[in-house]
Structure formats: structure tokens, C-alpha cells
Amino acid sequence: MIGAGRFERRIVLALLVCAVIPLGASAWMVDRLIGSAEALATGEGEGRQAAIERARGAYIALFADRKAALKQRGAELARAAPAGPGGLERFLDERLASDGALKFVRVVHEDGSPPIDRTRPGPFQGGEFRELRVDEAALGRRFELTYVTPRAPFREFEELGEIEAGGAGLGILHQRIGGVYRVVFLGGLGLALIAAAGLGLLLARGVTRRVLQLSLATRRVAAGDLEARVAATGRDEIADLGRAFNRMVTELAQSRERIAYLQKIGAWQEVARHLAHEIKNPLTPIQLAVQQLRTSYVPPPQEGEDRYGRTLEEAAEIVGEEIAGLRRMVEEFSAFARLPRVECARVDAGLLVEEWLRGHADFEGRVELAAPAPAPTVNADRLLFRRALHNVVENALQAGATRVWVTVVQVGAQVTFTVEDDGPGVPGELRDRIFDPYVTTKEHGTGLGLAMVKKIVLEHDGTIAVGARAGGGARFTITLPLAPS
Amino acid sequence: MLLGVVTANASARPSDGPERAAKLDDDGRTLTLSVDYPDLFDPVQARRLDSGFATHVVARAWLFRDGKGKPEALALRTFRVAYDLWDEVYLVEEHDESGTHTYREPKREGALRRITSLTRLSIAESGRVPEGVRHVVAVLVEVNPVSPELLAQVRRWLTRPPEAHRFTDAGESFFGSFVSIFLNPRVGDAERVLRFRTSPFFRPVRIQPAGKAARPPPGPVPSPAVGPALGPALGPKGEVGR
Numbered sequence: 074m075i076g077a078g079r080f081e082r083r084i085v086l087a088l089l090v091c092a093v094i095p096l097g098a099s100a101w102m103v104d105r106l107i108g109s110a111e112a113l114a115t116g117e118g119e120g121r122q123a124a125i126e127r128a129r130g131a132y133i134a135l136f137a138d139r140k141a142a143l144k145q146r147g148a149e150l151a152r153a154a155p156a157g158p159g160g161l162e163r164f165l166d167e168r169l170a171s172d173g174a175l176k177f178v179r180v181v182h183e184d185g186s187p188p189i190d191r192t193r194p195g196p197f198q199g200g201e202f203r204e205l206r207v208d209e210a211a212l213g214r215r216f217e218l219t220y221v222t223p224r225a226p227f228r229e230f231e232e233l234g235e236i237e238a239g240g241a242g243l244g245i246l247h248q249r250i251g252g253v254y255r256v257v258f259l260g261g262l263g264l265a266l267i268a269a270a271g272l273g274l275l276l277a278r279g280v281t282r283r284v285l286q287l288s289l290a291t292r293r294v295a296a297g298d299l300e301a302r303v304a305a306t307g308r309d310e311i312a313d314l315g316r317a318f319n320r321m322v323t324e325l326a327q328s329r330e331r332i333a334y335l336q337k338i339g340a341w342q343e344v345a346r347h348l349a350h351e352i353k354n355p356l357t358p359i360q361l362a363v364q365q366l367r368t369s370y371v372p373p374p375q376e377g378e379d380r381y382g383r384t385l386e387e388a389a390e391i392v393g394e395e396i397a398g399l400r401r402m403v404e405e406f407s408a409f410a411r412l413p414r415v416e417c418a419r420v421d422a423g424l425l426v427e428e429w430l431r432g433h434a435d436f437e438g439r440v441e442l443a444a445p446a447p448a449p450t451v452n453a454d455r456l457l458f459r460r461a462l463h464n465v466v467e468n469a470l471q472a473g474a475t476r477v478w479v480t481v482v483q484v485g486a487q488v489t490f491t492v493e494d495d496g497p498g499v500p501g502e503l504r505d506r507i508f509d510p511y512v513t514t515k516e517h518g519t520g521l522g523l524a525m526v527k528k529i530v531l532e533h534d535g536t537i538a539v540g541a542r543a544g545g546g547a548r549f550t551i552t553l554p555l556a557p558s
Numbered sequence: 559m560l561l562g563v564v565t566a567n568a569s570a571r572p573s574d575g576p577e578r579a580a581k582l583d584d585d586g587r588t589l590t591l592s593v594d595y596p597d598l599f600d601p602v603q604a605r606r607l608d609s610g611f612a613t614h615v616v617a618r619a620w621l622f623r624d625g626k627g628k629p630e631a632l633a634l635r636t637f638r639v640a641y642d643l644w645d646e647v648y649l650v651e652e653h654d655e656s657g658t659h660t661y662r663e664p665k666r667e668g669a670l671r672r673i674t675s676l677t678r679l680s681i682a683e684s685g686r687v688p689e690g691v692r693h694v695v696a697v698l699v700e701v702n703p704v705s706p707e708l709l710a711q712v713r714r715w716l717t718r719p720p721e722a723h724r725f726t727d728a729g730e731s732f733f734g735s736f737v738s739i740f741l742n743p744r745v746g747d748a749e750r751v752l753r754f755r756t757s758p759f760f761r762p763v764r765i766q767p768a769g770k771a772a773r774p775p776p777g778p779v780p781s782p783a784v785g786p787a788l789g790p791a792l793g794p795k796g797e798v799g800r
Binding site for chain 1: 748
């Protein structure tokens with residue numbers, strides 16, 4: 074677990090480094106970019122402010138000039154006004170007609186005579202003008218003059234002020250926007266780092282979890298538990314490793330089983346050899362002794378029932394039959410004990426079965442073969458494999474089957490020989506032991522036939538299994554590796 | 559929106575700024591605040607009033623229960639001052655919930671006095687300020703704050719950059735939208751910001767003719783009443799604070 078954690082940390086660290094370097098570089102560049110943009114904005118703002126200042130000065134000068142001009146016109150009017158009342162009114166009317174900026178005139182006399190008011194004819198749009206009051210005194214009279222000037226420049230000046238205020242506001246916001254951009258980018262950077270770390274952890278955990286399972290399974294195998302397997306789902310290298318591990322353990326279990334079985338068979342072969350030897354040796358003297366008894370017996374001369382002679386004859390027959398039975402058993406033991414070593418050669422699997430079947434005319438009509446042509450090639454000892462096949466088929470027929478089907482197919486890298494029959498089948502409780510020597514369901518069987526079959530198959534690096542046929546009966550499945558091309 | 563509210567509240571904590579002398583009056587109907595803040599403008603900034611361009615001053619006052627963080631009332635008064643280059647007077651427009659008042663000040667000092675003081679700013683209805691409970695008023699004054707219109711315009715620029723400045727459409731617009739989420743109206747975005755608060759105060763408990771007077775809350779011993787009905791002040795001579 075500690076190792077897995079270290080591995081996870083390394084993966085996460087590697088991903089973080091991979092994420093940090095470009096993101097950090099881009100963060101630095103973004104910071105520079107924002108700084109440059111701020112500097113540009115500041116420079117632009119200063120330039121604009123200077124322009125606004127110049128415009129402001131121009132407007133101030135314009136207003137001052139206009140004001141001075143109107144005041145000068147008022148002073149000039151006061152100086153030029155005639156002294157007499159009739160002439161003054163005419164003068165004022167002429168001035169109001171000729172001076173477009175003059176809106177209203179009031180002349181107040183210091184001697185107390187009624188003031189003279191003159192208003193410019195025609196409507197004045199008050200909102201479009203601003204007024205200027207000019208007071209002048211001359212020749213004992215006070216001139217109260219109201220001049221007007223267009224309001225438009227004042228509005229423009231106000232707009233200039235709004236532009237200036239907007240610029241100042243933008244200056245404030247520039248700093249905030251830069252900060253916000255930095256915060257957003259750093260937030261994004263942080264999120265990217267968290268995502269990278271999470272992704273790394275996820276990826277690493279996906280690997281380390283399975284590596285840990287493999288490690289645990291390996292320990293179980295090392296402790297002798299060949300049932301240990303790992304879940305090998307997925308299509309990556311770790312899944313391949315898991316599948317390879319499972320295959321390895323399966324093969325290891327099969328190999329161990331094969332070795333154990335062959336060792337056991339070897340021991341039984343030795344026992345069989347001894348038994349055959351020990352049984353075979355006294356059989357001939359016994360047989361000879363019985364024959365001698367029969368031949369040396371002289372029936373009594375008197376007529377009548379020879380009870381002893383009949384008993385002797387019956388006993389001699391029984392002994393002879395039993396001796397014959399023992400001889401057959403001894404032959405089977407001897408055959409089992411003397412099984413030769415397998416010598417393999419490349420052979421067509423279908424042909425192998427077909428040749429064996431052709432040599433057994435007694436099986437005709439009862440044994441049916443199905444094999445592709447050409448069939449896959451296997452490495453097999455023709456003699457021993459035919460013998461194994463013969464034992465299986467014969468075993469089925471002896472067990473009471475009337476039909477046997479032999480099928481040859483290629484399944485992956487293996488060739489499967491299936492022998493199915495319509496007999497009574499193999500009871501479930503016997504299936505694990507059916508290939509052990511001396512295990513039989515037949516009354517006179519020795520239980521050596523299937524043991525020999527399994528030994529031969531195992532020595533071919535094959536497997537054999539027994540099960541039930543779908544429609545009733547037994548099903549033996551022999552697999553041999555496909556011969557390398 | 560939520561961020562903006564939170565930000566606004568965060569800018570109005572009663573603990574913000576130093577204590578400042580203020581006068582609180584209660585005429586039985588309204589609690590009013592009067593306070594001066596002549597330090598809002600330094601001489602250079604004060605001279606900028608002569609430019610002819612308008613200057614805006616926004617003053618906010620939050621009423622808090624002493625020790626609480628959630629304001630109970632908010633009062634707002636805005637000023638617009640501009641030197642009229644034609645009439646050669648300072649035009650001061652004052653706007654609050656009572657309406658708009660315009661003043662013509664021939665001197666800069668007069669205009670400054672107008673915009674650097676709050677006179678009888680209605681803080682809350684008297685009935686909403688319980689007697690005998692300590693309160694405090696936090697004040698925030700801004701000079702030329704960023705206008706909501708400008709902020710909205712900037713947000714539009716960020717969300718949909720002008721065609722001339724657009725070099726990628728979707729990515730930049732998305733990033734701009736993301737950034738504009740964080741660019742919310744915020745109290746304090748201004749050329750100058752001044753924060754201060756009053757000393758804690760409370761409305762005095764009125765003596766009931768036949769009943770018992772409630773006991774004042776723990777705290778400094780109240781000085782003589784300030785204003786028509788406003789109770790104890792912490793400062794001398796009708797002012798709270800130092």
C-alpha cells in the first residue's frame with residue numbers, strides 16, 4: 074500500500090509539473106500582458122486628460138472673451154446713447170434691432186424720471202441661451218443691459234466634463250479589471266491544477282489498485298493458493314498483465330495437477346507391475362496342479378454316481394475360469410504398468426481418429442465421427458492416442474451405450490476431441506475420481522482404462538474432463554495443443 | 559447581484575473608519591445626523607472645483623445596533639458641485655430623499671462647506687430606533703464614484719468587445735463574460751473615499767409618568783441630552799464622539 078501511494082504521488086506530481094509549467098508560463102505572460110495593457114491604458118488616459126485640459130482652457134478663454142466683448146458692447150452703448158429722451162428711445166430701438174445679442178435694456182434716470190424699458194422683439198428660446206447682465210452709468214443715467222449668448226458651448230463644456238469624469242472612472246476600473254483578470258486567471262490555474270491532481274490521482278489509482286490486486290494474488294500463489302485470480306478487465310497493459318497472470322496461474326495449476334497425477338499414476342503403475350508379477354507367478358503352478366489333479370484322478374470301478382469326480386471336475390472348471398480372469402487382470406495390470414513413453418509427431422487430428430475408427434470394424438454403425446477436412450494438426454503419438462481414444466469409446470460401449478459420437482474441432486490454440494455417448498453417463502460424485510486407477514462402475518472392470526487415457530493425454534500436454542451429454546449420457550472432452558505451424 | 563450586495567455590506571461595517579464627532583437629533587419623528595468631514599478634499603483637490611467640471615459627492619450613512627453587523631437603516635445624500643464659468647458662482651445641487659436643493663455659492667469655501675458636511679440627514683424614523691439601545695452610524699463618503707452607467711458600459715465591452723478589438727469571438731467573449739461576473743458595482747470605487755463612524759449613542763428612555771423608567775444599557779455614563787429628544791451622547795456639548 075505504501076508503494077502504491079508512492080506511485081500515486083509520483084504520477085500526481087508528474088501531472089502537476091506538466092500542468093504547472095505551461096500554466097505558470099502563461100500566467101506570467103498574462104500578467105505581463107495585463108501590465109502592458111494597463112500601462113497603455115494609463116498612457117492613453119493621460120493623453121486624453123491632457124487633451125481635455127487643453128479643450129477646457131480653450132472653452133474658458135472663449136467664455137471670458139465672449140463675456141468681455143458683451144461688457145464692452147454695453148459700455149459702448151452707454152457712452153453712445155443720446156441725452157434727449159426721444160433720441161434715446163429711438164437709439165435703443167435701433168440697437169435692439171441691430172445687436173442680436175442684446176435682449177433687454179432698462180434706463181434708470183438719476184433724476185427720478187420714469188425708467189425706459191426696451192425689449193428685443195421676437196421670441197427668445199430661454200433654454201438655448203444664457204444671459205449676461207451688464208450695468209453701465211453715463212450722463213446721469215444707469216443702463217441695465219441683458220445680453221444673451223448661445224448655450225451650446227456650455228453644453229459642450231459639460232459634455233467635456235462628463236468625458237473627463239468617465240476617463241477618471243475608467244482609470245479606477247482599469248485597476249480593478251486587471252485585478253479581476255488576474256484573479257480569474259489564477260482561479261482557472263488553480264482549478265486546472267486541482268483537475269490535474271485529481272486526474273493524476275484517478276489515473277494512478279486505476280493502475281495501483283490493479284497492481285495491488287496483482288501483488289496480493291501473487292502472494293497467494295506464492296503461498297500455494299493456485300485459485301488466486303485477478304479481475305483483468307480493460308484493454309490496457311495492466312489488464313494484459315492481469316490476463317497473463319491468470320493464464321500463468323491456470324497453467325501452473327494444470328501443470329501441478331498433471332505432475333501430481335503422473336506421480337500418482339507412476340506409483341500405481343509400480344503397484345500394478347508388482348501385483349501382476351506376484352499374481353502371475355503362482356497362476357501357472359495352480360493351473361498345472363489343477364490339471365494334474367484332473368488327469369491323475371481315477372474314477373472308482375463300481376458303477377454308480379462318482380460324486381467326488383464330479384465335484385473335482387466342477388472345481389477344476391471354476392479354478393480354470395478364475396485363473397483365466399486373473400490372467401486377464403494381470404495382462405491389464407501389465408499393460409498399465411508397461412505403458413510406453415509418448416513419442417509425438419505432427420498429425421492431422423481428424424485423420425488420426427478416422428484411421429483408428431477404420432481399424433475397428435466392430436464399431437461400425439455405433440461410432441460416428443465428425444471432423445473438418447483438413448482437420449487441425451496436433452503433436453501426438455499415433456499409437457498411444459488411438460489407444461486412449463479406443464479406451465474412452467470402449468468404456469462407453471461397455472457401460473451400455475449404443476451410440477458414440479466423436480467430434481474434432483479447433484478452439485483457439487487447442488484441438489478438442491469430444492466423445493459423447495447415449496449411455497448411463499458418469500454419476501456426478503464419481504466425476505472427480507473417474508480417472509483414478511481402480512475406480513470403475515463396471516462389475517468386472519479394473520478401473521485402469523480411463524487412468525491410462527488420462528496419463529496418455531497428460532503426457533501429450535493435454536487435458537481431459539468428463540461431464541454430462543445434453544441429451545443424456547457421458548461426455549469426455551480431450552484437448553491437445555495445436556501443433557505449431 | 560449577490561456579490562454586489564455582499565460587497566456593499568462589507569464596505570459598511572460599523573467598525574469601519576475612525577470615530578468622528580457628529581450630532582444626532584431626534585425630533586420625535588426622525589433621527590437626523592449632522593457631521594462635518596472637511597478632510598474629504600485636500601487643497602489640490604479643492605482647487606479642482608474651479609475647473610468648471612462637475613464634481614459628485616455621495617455620502618451614505620448606515621445605522622447599526624452597536625455590536626451588530628447588519629444595518630438597520632441606510633441614508634443617502636448626493637452633491638453635485640460645478641463652478642459656473644459664465645455666472646462665476648459655484649452651483650451646488652444637493653439631493654436626498656427630501657428632494658433636490660440648489661445653492662449658488664460665490665466662494666469656493668462656501669461650496670466646500672456645503673459638500674463636506676451633512677446637515678440634518680435623515681437616518682431613520684424615530685420609531686425604528688428603540689429607546690435605550692446603543693446604536694452607531696457608519697458613514698462612507700465618495701468623491702466622483704464610478705457611475706453605474708460607466709460600469710455597465712465596461713461590462714458590455716468585456717462581454718462583447720468592440721469589433722475592432724475582437725481577435726477571437728467565442729473564447730474572448732466567454733472569458734470576458736466570466737470576468738464581468740466579478741466586475742460588480744462596489745461601494746468604494748471612487749477617486750476618494752472617506753469612512754468614519756459616530757460614537758455609540760442611544761435614544762434616552764422617556765420617563766413614564768406613572769411607571770418605572772427602564773434602566774439604560776451598560777456602557778459609558780450618558781451626558782446631558784443632545785437635541786430635542788436625542789438622549790445621552792458620549793461626547794461633550796451636544797456632539798457624540800471626540
